Amino acid sequence: MFTVNRRTLCAIALAAGVMALPAAAQAQAQLNVNTALTRDDPLYKGLERFRDRVAERSKNQLTIRIFPGSQLGKDEDVLEQARAGANVAVVVDGGRLAVFVKEFGVLSAPYLADGFQGVRKVVTSPLFETWVAKLRTTSGHQVLSFNWWQGDRHLITNKPVTVPADLAGIRMRTPGAPVWMETIRAMGATPTPMGWGEVYPAMQQKVIDAVEAQHPATVGSKLYEVAKHVTKTSHFNLITGIVTSAAWFDKLTPELQKILREESLAAGDYASKLTEDSLVGFEETMKKNGMTIAEVDKKPFIDATQGVYEKLGYSDLRAEVLKILK
Template identity: 55%
Template sequence: MKKRSIMSALMISSALLLGACGGESAAEGDDKVYTLKVGTALAETDPIYEGLVEWKDSVAEKTDDKVNIEIFGNGSLGDDKDILEQAKVGTNVAVIVDAGRLAEMEPEMGILAAPYVADSYDEASKIVQSDLFKGWEEELAQNHNLKVLSFNWYQGDRHLLTNKKIEKPADLKGLKLRTPGAEIWTETISAMGASPSGMAFSEVYPGIQQGVIDGAEAQHPATYGANLQEVVKYITKTSHFQLLTGIVAGADWMNGLPEEYQDIVIEESFKAGEEASENTIGMLDEFEQKMIDAGVEVNEVDIEPFKEATNTVYEKFDGYTELREEINKILGK
């Protein structure tokens, strides 16, 4: 793990040498070009990746090419954690990231990545639009020097990917499933009955192929984008996470932009996230059919036993039981 982190840091550093530096004083002249390098684990076929390209283009247009956004897919800029560390110290990088990863810095944010805390995109959206979540974003900026540009990038609901047919949590016993490594994800997979294994998403295909892991869990666009339909036989539709993600950059770098450019970057990020989320929702069935056509069996199951099995996850994190009650009030449950 340490070796991979070092390599990821080197990847980021190498990429940064290829482009103009951002984060410098806005007072240095109107002709200055600011470059922001954005990392994602997603492939170019993913509607979220396509949304990032739309964001890049709209920002370039509205700033007369003075803010240049470069997109790095398939984890080519490095691990999410390493990119966040670079962003903290003012480097011109950003990343599409889930709340589980941010919970390593602001623990309460991880509730968004808790199992079945939201049952749909609309519910997840209500959570991130609440004063509660906005307060956590402010704490992330104040305490960790990280700025949330938008948190409305919906990647879909996540399901189990295995070579064994799964009908109930007990069927997961003895299976090693990949997780992103964040504690909330790890505890969820453990509660379901499987053994979690932290691993970069780019390593899942060879990991399953070589028997290092027995499967994974992911949303349809990412599953298809990584060609995992080639190495798993079953997709079990548990919808245990509604994956709503955000674009996070360094607060120092953002503050180094002229105020007008800051507003454009943030506003266009939100607009692109809305459109990308709608596109994701509209394409979920299409991705599912493509994987069925490739030979994967999609298994519809009763998710209530999975919900019951993961209720214990909330007890493992300080204050999460109370937070869940507060969120249920926000959602009108």
């Protein structure tokens, strides 16, 4: 369940707009895609490609609208709207889907795979498709694709960090899913869940001391204005997907369903390549704005977080995933 606030009510009304149209007007279906990212993020450019290719291939029978900055609400709220059958989708990580199907949480576990090509093997595998089918049955969500790579996540702090012990007493923002929370706790910090849009003012007002994020999000939200150090721990390899309503998806023709999934996958690859190509430029931007970017020995962080898999019951699943990666 979720708390209904004014933003959520507005989002539901917007998402339900197409459903309220007369039958003749519904021939032109619409999907409203929500993302916490800004328009400058490489993944946003991938969403634009997704929108344009779907419109072209469907001859405008299916249109996509993009809502950056979480305009339709928090990820969890949009997932609830999708469960209710609304024509919404959200760019979301596996940790948030783990509340419905536990297996998705392993995608957000620490030090699982290296880089985009590694994790892509997992999210395009037959094993992953069994999770997708289970999600449809369990929660009524439809995964369109899950190959939207946002990069490695690093520590953003106001003091240098070289080993996990340096994080003692640090209040660090992270998403509220168990796998994220337990990883940050294992690294030595105190996990503090909050929406991404709240991070900048929380850092500014010292409600939190640190955040962990990928380079595009760090630059997109101008965290270099409220933090001084980036420690490249690469503790999460952030892979996300586009998830919508299974009930809404099932109302589309088989051809439109095919277009939606194919173009979502193609756009995910496109956006992920843009992310790969942009990382050096993001680091240059952060340095120009006064941030120190430190390479550290990752082994102490790897060692500190390995117990997360056993604690959350992911040991056997991790072994299956490692078989795919090899």
